[in-house]
Amino acid sequence: MSYVDEVLARVKEKNASEPEFLQAVEEVLETLRPVIEANEEKYKKEALLERLVEPDRQIKFRVPWIDDKGQVQVNTGYRVQFNNAIGPYKGGLRLHPSVNIGIIKFLGFEQTLKNSLTGLPIGGGKGGSDFDPKGKSDREVMAFCQSFITELYKYIGADVDVPAGDIGTGAREIGYMYGQYKRITGRYEGVLTGKGLTFGGSLARTEATGYGLLYITRELMKCHGMDIKDKVCCVSGSGNVAIYATEKAQQMGAKVVTVSDSTGWVYDPEGIDLALLKEVKEVKRARLTEYAAARPSAQYHEGRGVWQIKCDIALPCATQNELLLEDAKQLVANGCTAVCEGANMPTTLEATKYLQDNGVLFICGKASNAGGVATSALEMSQNSERMSWTFEEVDAKLEQIMINIYHNIDDAAKRYGMEGNYVAGANIAGFEKVANAMIAQGIF
Numbered sequence: 099m100s101y102v103d104e105v106l107a108r109v110k111e112k113n114a115s116e117p118e119f120l121q122a123v124e125e126v127l128e129t130l131r132p133v134i135e136a137n138e139e140k141y142k143k144e145a146l147l148e149r150l151v152e153p154d155r156q157i158k159f160r161v162p163w164i165d166d167k168g169q170v171q172v173n174t175g176y177r178v179q180f181n182n183a184i185g186p187y188k189g190g191l192r193l194h195p196s197v198n199i200g201i202i203k204f205l206g207f208e209q210t211l212k213n214s215l216t217g218l219p220i221g222g223g224k225g226g227s228d229f230d231p232k233g234k235s236d237r238e239v240m241a242f243c244q245s246f247i248t249e250l251y252k253y254i255g256a257d258v259d260v261p262a263g264d265i266g267t268g269a270r271e272i273g274y275m276y277g278q279y280k281r282i283t284g285r286y287e288g289v290l291t292g293k294g295l296t297f298g299g300s301l302a303r304t305e306a307t308g309y310g311l312l313y314i315t316r317e318l319m320k321c322h323g324m325d326i327k328d329k330v331c332c333v334s335g336s337g338n339v340a341i342y343a344t345e346k347a348q349q350m351g352a353k354v355v356t357v358s359d360s361t362g363w364v365y366d367p368e369g370i371d372l373a374l375l376k377e378v379k380e381v382k383r384a385r386l387t388e389y390a391a392a393r394p395s396a397q398y399h400e401g402r403g404v405w406q407i408k409c410d411i412a413l414p415c416a417t418q419n420e421l422l423l424e425d426a427k428q429l430v431a432n433g434c435t436a437v438c439e440g441a442n443m444p445t446t447l448e449a450t451k452y453l454q455d456n457g458v459l460f461i462c463g464k465a466s467n468a469g470g471v472a473t474s475a476l477e478m479s480q481n482s483e484r485m486s487w488t489f490e491e492v493d494a495k496l497e498q499i500m501i502n503i504y505h506n507i508d509d510a511a512k513r514y515g516m517e518g519n520y521v522a523g524a525n526i527a528g529f530e531k532v533a534n535a536m537i538a539q540g541i542f
C-alpha cells in the first residue's frame with residue numbers, strides 16, 4: 099500500500115463521522131500523489147501527511163447567552179487551530195446551525211493550504227458556532243458574540259490566532275467580538291480582521307473575496323484566449339462573497355443572471371440589479387422573495403436550481419456541496435466554459451471530476467476565494483504598522499495576489515504533468531510551502 103493510501107485509510111477510520119473533512123482530505127491527498135511519491139521515504143519518515151491532517155488543537159466550548167425573553171440559550175463554540183507552520187492561525191468564524199466539528203475541521207484544513215497560496219505569512223484555522231444569527235435581534239447577537247469571545251479570547255491574539263468573518267459572521271458580529279476582546283484584555287490590537295473602518299478595518303476587505311474571485315477568473319480566461327466581457331455568469335448565494343463577485347463581474351462587463359439563498363433562487367435575465375440586492379440582503383437582511391417582488395424582470399423559484407440556467411461562467415458562492423454531479427452535467431450540456439469557486443468546497447468530488455473530464459476550466463476555492471484571507475493579512479499588516487492604506491492600494495495588491503496565485507497553481511500543475519488541472523496545482527503549490535516549513539521547524 100502506498101503512503102498516501104495508508105494515510106487516507108487511517109484518516110477515514112479515525113474521522114468516520116466527519117464526511118466534509120474526509121472529502122477535503124481525500125481531494126487533497128489524491129492530487130498530491132505524484133509529489134509524495136517523488137519523496138515518499140522522506141515524507142513517510144517525518145510522518146508529514148499524518149501531521150498535516152491532524153489539527154494542532156481543537157477547542158470546543160459552551161456559549162451561554164440570554165435571549166430577548168430572558169431565557170438562557172446555550173450554543174457550542176469551536177476553534178480549530180489547524181497549522182501554524184507559516185504564520186499565526188488565520189481563518190473565519192462560521193455562525194450557522196449546521197456547524198459541527200467536522201465542518202470546522204474541513205474548513206481549517208483547506209484554510210492551511212489556501213493561506214499558503216496567498217504568499218503571505220498566515221497559518222490555517224477556522225471556528226464558529228451552531229448559533230443562528232438569522233431572526234435574532236441586534237441585542238441577542240451581541241449577547242452571543244460577547245459570550246463567545248469571553249471563552250475564545252484565551253486562545254487568540256494578533257500574533258497567535260486571528261479570526262475573521264465567514265457565513266453568518268459579518269461586520270456587525272466582528273464589531274461585537276472585537277469590543278468584548280478589548281474589554282477583557284485591555285489590548286487594542288489586530289486580533290480580528292474584517293473590522294469596521296473606524297477601528298482598524300481595511301478598506302476593500304468587504305469586497306475582497308468576491309473581487310478576488312473575479313480577478314483570478316479574468317486571468318484564467320485571458321490565459322485561455324477569452325475575455326470576461328459580455329459573458330453570462332450564474333452566481334449562487336447572495337451574501338458577502340456573492341454580492342461582491344456580482345459587483346466586480348458587472349464592472350468587468352459580464353452579465354450576472356442568478357443569485358440564491360438558503361430558501362430559493364432568482365433568475366433575472368436582464369441582469370441582477372445590484373443596488374436592489376444590496377438593499378434586500380445587506381440592509382434589510384431579508385429573503386430573495388423581496389428582490390423578486392421589487393424587480394419585474396426577476397423570476398423567483400423555491401429550492402435550488404441556479405445551475406440549470408445557461409451560462410458561460412459559473413461562480414458558486416454559497417456553501418459546501420451545492421454544485422452536484424447533476425448540476426455539472428447541466429452546466430456542460432449548456433456550454434459552460436469555466437467554474438470558479440467563491441465558496442469553500444461548493445463542488446462535490448464527482449461534479450469536479452465531471453467538469454474537468456469535459457473540458458470545463460475549474461479553479462477550486464482554495465485558490466479562487468483566497469482574496470478574502472489575503473486582504474485580511476493586509477489588514478493585519480496595516481494594524482501592525484498603525485497605518486491605513488487607500489482602497490486603491492489594497493485593491494491593487496489583491497489583484498496582483500490573485501494573478502500570482504493563478505500562475506503559481508498553473509505552474510505547479512505543469513511541473514507534475516497535469517497541465518490545466520488547477521485543483522492539483524492549488525493543492526501542490528499550497529502543500530509545498532507548508533511541508534517545507536514543517537520540516538524545517540522540526541517534529542511537533
Ligand SMILES: NC(=O)C1=CN([C@@H]2O[C@H](COP(=O)(O)OP(=O)(O)OC[C@H]3O[C@@H](n4cnc5c(N)ncnc54)[C@H](OP(=O)(O)O)[C@@H]3O)[C@@H](O)[C@H]2O)C=CC1
Binds near residue numbers: 358361441442467
Ligand atoms: N466572507 C469571506 O471573506 C469568505 C467566505 N468564503 C466562503 O464563501 C461562502 C459564502 O460565505 P459568505 O458570503 O461570507 O457568507 P454569507 O453568510 O454572507 O452568505 C452566505 C450565502 O450562502 C447562502 N447559504 C448559506 N448556507 C446555505 C445552505 N446550507 N444552503 C443554501 N444556501 C446557503 C446564504 O443564504 P441565507 O441568506 O438564506 O442564509 C447566503 O446567501 C462560504 O462557503 C464561505 O466559507 C470563502 C472565503 C472568504
Ligand SMILES: O=C(O)CCC(=O)C(=O)O
Binds near residue numbers: 212263468
Ligand atoms: O479573512 C479571513 O481570515 C478568513 C476568510 C475565510 O474564512 C476563508 O478564507 O474561508
